[in-house]
Amino acid sequence: MSALRDxxxxxxxxxxxxxxxxxxxxxxxxxxxxxxxxxxSIGAEGDFTTAxxxxxxxxxxMGLALAQTWMDQGAPSTFLLAELGPxxxxxxxxxxxxxxxxxxxxxxxxxxxxxxxxxxxxxxxxALPEVDLGWREDLSALPQHPLFLVANEFxxxxxxxxxxxxxxxxxQERQVEASPEGLRAGFGPARSMPxxxxxxxxxxxxxxxxxxxxxxxxxxAIGTHVARHGGAxxxxxxxxxxxxxxxxxxxxxxxxxDPFQHPGEADLTAHVDFxxxxxxAMPALATRLETQGVFLExxxxxxxxxxxxxxxxxxxxxxxxxxxxxxxxxxxxxxxFKILALxxxxxxxxxGLEPGVTF
Numbered sequence: 001m002s003a004l005r006d007x008x009x010x011x012x013x014x015x016x017x018x019x020x021x022x023x024x025x026x027x028x029x030x031x032x033x034x035x036x037x038x039x040x041s042i043g044a045e046g047d048f049t050t051a052x053x054x055x056x057x058x059x060x061x062m063g064l065a066l067a068q069t070w071m072d073q074g075a076p077s078t079f080l081l082a083e084l085g086p087x088x089x090x091x092x093x094x095x096x097x098x099x100x101x102x103x104x105x106x107x108x109x110x111x112x113x114x115x116x117x118x119x120x121x122x123x124x125x126x127a128l129p130e131v132d133l134g135w136r137e138d139l140s141a142l143p144q145h146p147l148f149l150v151a152n153e154f155x156x157x158x159x160x161x162x163x164x165x166x167x168x169x170x171x172q173e174r175q176v177e178a179s180p181e182g183l184r185a186g187f188g189p190a191r192s193m194p195x196x197x198x199x200x201x202x203x204x205x206x207x208x209x210x211x212x213x214x215x216x217x218x219x220x221a222i223g224t225h226v227a228r229h230g231g232a233x234x235x236x237x238x239x240x241x242x243x244x245x246x247x248x249x250x251x252x253x254x255x256x257x258d259p260f261q262h263p264g265e266a267d268l269t270a271h272v273d274f275x276x277x278x279x280x281a282m283p284a285l286a287t288r289l290e291t292q293g294v295f296l297e298x299x300x301x302x303x304x305x306x307x308x309x310x311x312x313x314x315x316x317x318x319x320x321x322x323x324x325x326x327x328x329x330x331x332x333x334x335x336x337f338k339i340l341a342l343x344x345x346x347x348x349x350x351x352g353l354e355p356g357v358t359f
C-alpha cells in the first residue's frame with residue numbers, strides 16, 4: 001500500500017469522498033508523495049515517452065510552424081515564445097535549433113517556460129544553456145507582446161471532473177471512496193448541473209462526460225492574450241472534439257493500471273476535450289482539429305526524415321525509421337494525438353491547419 005493511499009484514506013474518513021479532480025491533483029502533485037514531484041516521469045527512466053523524446057523532427061517542425069506564423073503576422077519585433085510544461089526541455093531545444101536561421105526570430109523573442117517544479121527547471125536550464133530563460137507558474141500578467149506558444153501533452157495531465165447522466169436533467173459526480181481493499185470509484189447523488197445543460201442533447205442516461213475547469217482556465221488565458229496582442233498557440237494532445245465516456249487512465253511501471261490502485265506511484269491522465277478548449281479560448285479562433293500524423297505530413301516530415309536518413313545506417317537507421325512511423329502512423333501516435341491552434345481573429349491559421357468552427 002502506497003504512503004499516499006494511507007493519507008487519502010485518512011482524508012476521506014475525515015471529510016468524505018473526494019472528486020476525481022482532487023484525487024488526480026493529490027496523486028500527481030502531493031508535495032511528499034506526488035508522482036510528478038517525486039520521480040522522473042519522462043523518457044527511459046519514466047513511464048512514458050513524449051513525441052519530442054522520440055525524434056528531433058517533431059520539435060523542428062513545430063518550431064518552423066511557429067516561425068512561419070510569426071512571419072505571417074508581420075514578424076513583430078518583440079514577442080513571447082512560450083511552452084507549457086516543458087519537461088526536460090527537449091521540445092524547446094529542437095524549436096530553437098530549427099529556427100536559429102529564421103532572420104530576426106531569435107533576436108525578437110523573449111523565452112518563457114511555464115514550469116512549477118524546481119527539479120525540472122534545473123533540467124531545463126541544462127538543456128537550454130545558450131538562451132536567457134524566464135520561468136513562470138502561470139500566464140498571469142504577461143508582457144503585452146504577441147504570444148507564440150506550444151503545449152505538448154500538457155492538458156491531458158490537468159485534473160478532470162466526471163459526471164454520469166442520471167434521469168431527466170440531472171447528473172451524478174464520480175468520486176473516490178474508501179473500501180475494505182483501499183480506494184474505489186463511486187458516484188454522488190443526482191443533482192442538476194447547469195454547466196452541463198449544453199450536453200443534455202447529445203447524451204443519454206448512463207453516459208459519462210468529463211470537464212476540466214483547470215484546462216478551461218489555461219485556454220482562456222491563452223486565448224485572451226492571443227486575441228488581444230497577437231500570436232498563436234499550438235496545442236498537441238490525445239483526445240477528441242467532445243468528451244464522452246470515462247477516459248481516466250493510469251500508467252504504472254510503464255503498463256496500464258487501475259487508476260485507483262497505485263496513488264502517487266502511477267501517472268494519471270485523461271483525454272483532452274478540444275471543444276472545451278476552443279470554447280474557453282474565445283475570442284481567439286480555433287482551427288479545425290487535425291491528427292498529429294496528417295499535420296506532420298503536411299509540414300514535410302517525410303522529406304525531413306529522408307534527409308536525416310542519408311547519414312544513418314544499421315541500428316541508427318532502424319531507430320530513425322521507427323521514430324518516423326511512431327509519430328505519424330495511424331496505429332501509433334498519428335491518429336490518437338490531435339493538434340488544435342488558437343489564433344487572433346482575422347489571421348490565417350498556422351501551416352498544416354485549416355480554419356475551424358465557430359460556436
